Amino acid sequence: MKALELKNLYDDFRDGKTIQAYAKRIAADAKKLKRPINIMEVCGGHTHTIMKFGLPQLLPETINFIHGPGCPVCIMPKERIDHAYLLAMQPEVILVTLGDMIKVPGSRGSLQDARAKGADVRFVYSPMECIAIAQAHPDKKIIFFAIGFETTTPMSAVLIDQVIALNIPNILFHINHVTVPEVMVELIDSRDVHVDSYNNQIDAFLGPSHVSVISGSKIYEKFPKAYGRPVVVTGFEPVDAMEGISMIVKQFIEERCELEIQYKRVVSYEGNLKAQALIEKYFEKVSLFRWRGLGNVPDSGLKLREAFDAYNAEVIYRDILPIAQIEDHQLCICGDILRGIAKPPECTIFGTACRPNSPVGSCMVSSEGACSAYYKYGNLL
Amino acid sequence: MCLSIPSRVVNVSEDRTMCRVDTMGVQRDANLMMMAEESIEVGDYVLLHIGFVMNKIDEAEALASIETYREILELMDEEERRQAILDDDHCENR
Numbered sequence: 001m002k003a004l005e006l007k008n009l010y011d012d013f014r015d016g017k018t019i020q021a022y023a024k025r026i027a028a029d030a031k032k033l034k035r036p037i038n039i040m041e042v043c044g045g046h047t048h049t050i051m052k053f054g055l056p057q058l059l060p061e062t063i064n065f066i067h068g069p070g071c072p073v074c075i076m077p078k079e080r081i082d083h084a085y086l087l088a089m090q091p092e093v094i095l096v097t098l099g100d101m102i103k104v105p106g107s108r109g110s111l112q113d114a115r116a117k118g119a120d121v122r123f124v125y126s127p128m129e130c131i132a133i134a135q136a137h138p139d140k141k142i143i144f145f146a147i148g149f150e151t152t153t154p155m156s157a158v159l160i161d162q163v164i165a166l167n168i169p170n171i172l173f174h175i176n177h178v179t180v181p182e183v184m185v186e187l188i189d190s191r192d193v194h195v196d197s198y199n200n201q202i203d204a205f206l207g208p209s210h211v212s213v214i215s216g217s218k219i220y221e222k223f224p225k226a227y228g229r230p231v232v233v234t235g236f237e238p239v240d241a242m243e244g245i246s247m248i249v250k251q252f253i254e255e256r257c258e259l260e261i262q263y264k265r266v267v268s269y270e271g272n273l274k275a276q277a278l279i280e281k282y283f284e285k286v287s288l289f290r291w292r293g294l295g296n297v298p299d300s301g302l303k304l305r306e307a308f309d310a311y312n313a314e315v316i317y318r319d320i321l322p323i324a325q326i327e328d329h330q331l332c333i334c335g336d337i338l339r340g341i342a343k344p345p346e347c348t349i350f351g352t353a354c355r356p357n358s359p360v361g362s363c364m365v366s367s368e369g370a371c372s373a374y375y376k377y378g379n380l381l
Numbered sequence: 382m383c384l385s386i387p388s389r390v391v392n393v394s395e396d397r398t399m400c401r402v403d404t405m406g407v408q409r410d411a412n413l414m415m416m417a418e419e420s421i422e423v424g425d426y427v428l429l430h431i432g433f434v435m436n437k438i439d440e441a442e443a444l445a446s447i448e449t450y451r452e453i454l455e456l457m458d459e460e461e462r463r464q465a466i467l468d469d470d471h472c473e474n475r
């Protein structure tokens with residue numbers, strides 16, 4: 001991917017030096033830490049940066065990274081991928097989704113496999129492309145398989161808003177949007193249960209910036225207040241990530257526990273209120289969403305409000321969509337990786353049976369998954 | 382990875398639902414329906430995500446990051462540069 005090549009230039013260029021300088025500063029600060037700290041970077045973009053620049057090696061051992069579940073493709077459970085597959089196989093359906101979904105294997109295969117069997121599956125750059133597809137194929141049903149965190153949810157809301165406004169009769173939605181704060185709570189709670197045995201709870205979070213461009217930093221307020229965990233909302237450039245980590249370390253040294261924004265150039269406390277209103281208008285919480293590798297997380301998923309059942313593919317096609325949960329491969333330890341209990345190389349099939357081209361588990365699927373980042377930057381590619 | 386190169390608004394459609402943006406010399410259309418009416422003007426710097434304007438970027442900050450990207454992009458040939466810019470707001474971690 002070209003974006004990666006762009007990023008690779010950082011290595012030899014100016015940010016390489018800045019990163020080194022930051023690393024030194026963080027290492028100096030870290031000497032003042034009273035105990036080692038575990039920082040969870042929630043977002044796969046941060047995981048990628050951290051692995052790409054070898055930060056675990058660059059930073060002192062007192063700073064440990066726990067790679068979070070922030071990769072919307074990786075967390076999609078097999079049963080929902082099966083939904084996409086089954087819908088795509090209907091003769092009257094054109095299934096439209098975002099590019100990252102192509103390789104993810106469900107129990108019947110991936111969307112790539114469905115396409116090989118003749119299904120009409122299209123990968124678009126923007127959800128709005130559905131409108132042109134629907135107009136070009138009035139005899140077909142266009143099903144938009146929507147994925148993503150708060151960052152992408154309002155785009156799905158704009159699409160349904162337009163479908164209704166323009167009275168387009170043949171676009172339906174299969175919604176798989178998930179929310180970040182709820183899974184953070186789950187990760188804290190489930191780890192605290194094990195805290196005696198693992199003794200390495202999450203001490204602080206690096207919050208993904210793009211989620212907060214939409215939702216504001218306010219969504220993280222409870223973490224310092226009610227859970228005693230600092231959160232620093234951090235941008236995706238390597239230098240942003242380093243500054244975010246540095247801000248967390250400073251909080252520990254100065255014995256502060258706060259919500260801070262590193263990425264002030266776009267993120268505000270309130271976020272984008274119009275986008276939030278659009279989400280509120282069309283979506284409501286589902287009581288449970290099953291995250292691949294993590295299991296059921298209360299209140300962490302969204303669905304279309306009942307008033308929009310006429311646009312809901314899950315309602316219209318309910319007779320062909322199975323509801324049973326499908327477990328992951330028994331050797332896959334993604335759940336433990338996402339909880340920070342294990343690192344990818346501890347998986348017995350890491351790099352052997354499970355590789356980016358033939359992923360067995362979710363963390364290997366997208367280039368932003370933890371196993372995939374370890375594979376790529378552990379010189380296994 | 383999302384590098385989030387700031388884009389400058391060069392044109393806003395009459396109904397204010399779309400705009401044309403310039404991302405370091407590459408122009409394309411972006412949807413404005415997620416932004417409050419009247420909040421985006423020609424000349425503003427914005428952050429894009431999958432074809433939508435997500436928010437405004439502080440101008441001074443935007444110019445500083447553009448400078449960084451410019452130096453990086455100078456090392457690429459024309460087609461690579463175009464592709465890198467177009468790929469940039471297609472973040473896998475939404």
Ligand code: SF4
Pocket residue numbers: 329331332333334337344347348349350351354355359360361362363364365371
């Ligand atoms: S290497 Fe593959 S099977 Fe093992 S934990 Fe990672 S994704 Fe799962």
